Amino acid sequence: MFDTSRECAQRLDAEDALSGYRRRFYLPDGAIYMDGNSLGLLSREAETAVLRLLDSWKRLGVEGWLQADPCWFTLAEELGKGLASLIGAAPEETIAVNSTTVNLHQLLATLYRPEPERYQILCDALIFPSDLYAIESHLRLRGLDPKTAIVRVRSRDGYTLEESDIEAAMSGAVALAVLPGVLYKSGQLLDMRRLTAAARARDILIGFDCSHSIGAVPHQLSAWGADFAFWCSYKYLNGGPGGVGGLYLNRRHAHRLPGLAGWFGSDKTRQFDLDMQMTPAQGAGALQIGTPHLLSMAPLCGSLQIFQEAGIEAVREKSLRLTDYLMWLAERELAPLGVRIATPRAPNRRGGHVALLHPEAMRICMALREEGVIPDHRPPDIIRLAPAALYVSFEEVRETVQRLKRTLLVETYRRFPQEREKIT
Template sequence: MTFQNTLEFAQQLDAEDKLAKYREEFHYPQVNGKDVIYFTGNSLGLQPKRTQKFVDDVMKDWRELAVEGHFYAEKPWWDYHERLSKSLSKIVGAHPEEISVMNTLTVNLHLLMVSFYRPTSKRYKIICEEKAFPSDQYMLQSQARFHGFDPKDAIVEVKKREGEHFWRTEDIIQKINEVGDELALVLMGGVNYYNGQVLDIQTITAAGQSVGAFVGWDLAHGVGNIALKLHDWNADFAAWCSYKYMNSGPGNAAGIFVNQKHLNKKDIPRFEGWWGTKKETRFLMQPEFDPIDSADAWQLSNPPILSVAPYLASLELFEEVGMEALIEKQRKIVAYLEFVLHQIDKEVESTFEIITPEDRGCQLSVFLHGEGRPLFDYLMKNGVITDWREPNVIRLAPAPFYCSFADMYNFGQILKEGILQKSATVS
């Protein structure tokens, strides 16, 4: 398709968009009396309007049933989280029994590392990407220290090539083979938070396992964003938060994937709690842990229903639309945003460098050469909510559920006006 940088063309794309009606399913912040152009679904998704009812239903059940809500609510609390597994399994490419919803992302990664980081005196090293998200760095460092290793020795970072802004799959595989029989675990972000790159999860998983390591994935920026086939790709485990592309609300309950081959094992190392025991025997208060035959065995405590309810509300939307349709629009709207950026670049005396490679999801990370924080501030004051990363990168994530093609055009015009105003002030 040949794009045009005009409002009429953008509106025509919106008229043809089968998902356009879903914009009305979300609440938008307002700036200057208008709905914002929202580019930060990669940090916190907008609130679905139907979320309120799901939360209100829980509050009503708590008010009217109290403890009996565990068993007699319309959606009983004791198995509430199980309602999410089927929908999530479609989104991540897994079997429902390989999915559980519990805790938050870094807590879940720590718990999963109990099972999948089992270092020995020889096999103890962990491979991750350089400058992984800070929480992942802290987690890996603390895990290495907990097991008595120096993080500087135990953690091996795969670096980008000089002058490049993305990782090459062959470099990751080369590093895996280089570490070889010293490698205990590969744990990387499936979609990099900074540059938006989607790593080759299938190939990297196979490479790590070929040298005897476990392979897991932080999919905070992947779930609800890209096509995933975790079971078919044979990943050992994965974890993700729910508040970015999944729109479940700030800090809400997270999800895990544990490959079927690791389920129904009593001898797997694992921190265990009451809610991981089989439902049939849970209330018998037996002294021995009897794990559920699913990823729910990694649960420790009963799920926080008021945190899980908004997740279920959002998953209802994903069920209606399906990942295939979301990804189809995502590719088109990101391509149009990229086109708009290049067109504006030609019209102003600045240079935009898109550092996100073609292997990408919903995000474009852009170097604004010659521009600084004042341009970001201008965008925010004029109704564009985006993300700033030092020294001069903005991250733009046009989530297909609630961003429009007209948003992309209007953003380009606001961006151009901000640059031209700065230039006029300087001159």
């Protein structure tokens, strides 16, 4: 199906229906950008949206709250509509707000109700540390000891999780589960549908950190019945550094009072009554707290236009072909030089990036930068490569592997000078 030639990569690019989107992004000069799962690139649409917001501030001052286009007062809800289609939820179940970690805090404050016999929070051994810190702090706030109140599902290989292990950990003492959609190190995609069904069958509330899955993988959170989710916009959504996060709250929880309340969580028609009695919005909007950070929301307006146009299914389809090609090349060209692949091979078990393993991953990433490829390193041994479907080409994937191979040859020679004969 593939071969290692440049012609093969060029043919894949020629057949790529999304190739035109690349021109709409600012690509770093002279470098191949493989770090879109850390910080996505700026699109022209996102730039225009920021300039438009600045212009409305310039022209309208405070009147921008109601007169700007898009209207500042309802921008979080407007963006929520675009996000809803990416995570498979209704608009009122989704809101653009805060940062990832703050959204997890808000969701825990709203949904986590420990009882004497059912108080544990289930997560996993590979959880992103900020999520764990947030969970621990909620337990402490409620006088619980994180050591006994957190169940962390182990990883059998240090990189991936087994859904059956997670299900086995869903005991009667577990009140709530927080799991990743895609694991931030290995890029493994969890079966969110299966895990949601298992949790619901046991009366456990379940939610997902979708930071590494939104914009890379289609979701059906509402149809699956997940209780909540939260994410950032600065990775695959290309929403800019520090860009606004998002959250999803299943409509069956719409009646709940926000755990952390503030006036922007009010019903929009009542907010400016400035009543001492809050009237919360119906749905995810109630989980807003204070004045939205409009300048960090503006890029997402432009970015979501691109997703609407391209379609998340098409983005996923190309992303799978890119990562397939990358893994195929890595197996042939890099495995003989000591690289292993941590990312599951099956399409339904991987997200948008590929994690390559090497004991000198940090040094290799530094050297790869010198070679004009921007990768990402996660200690101790992971080289993360994210060929973002909207702006990375197959030829760039091929070139990345070639440059990585050169870097590895130099590294191998440095570590094992006696091997030089074999590798040159």
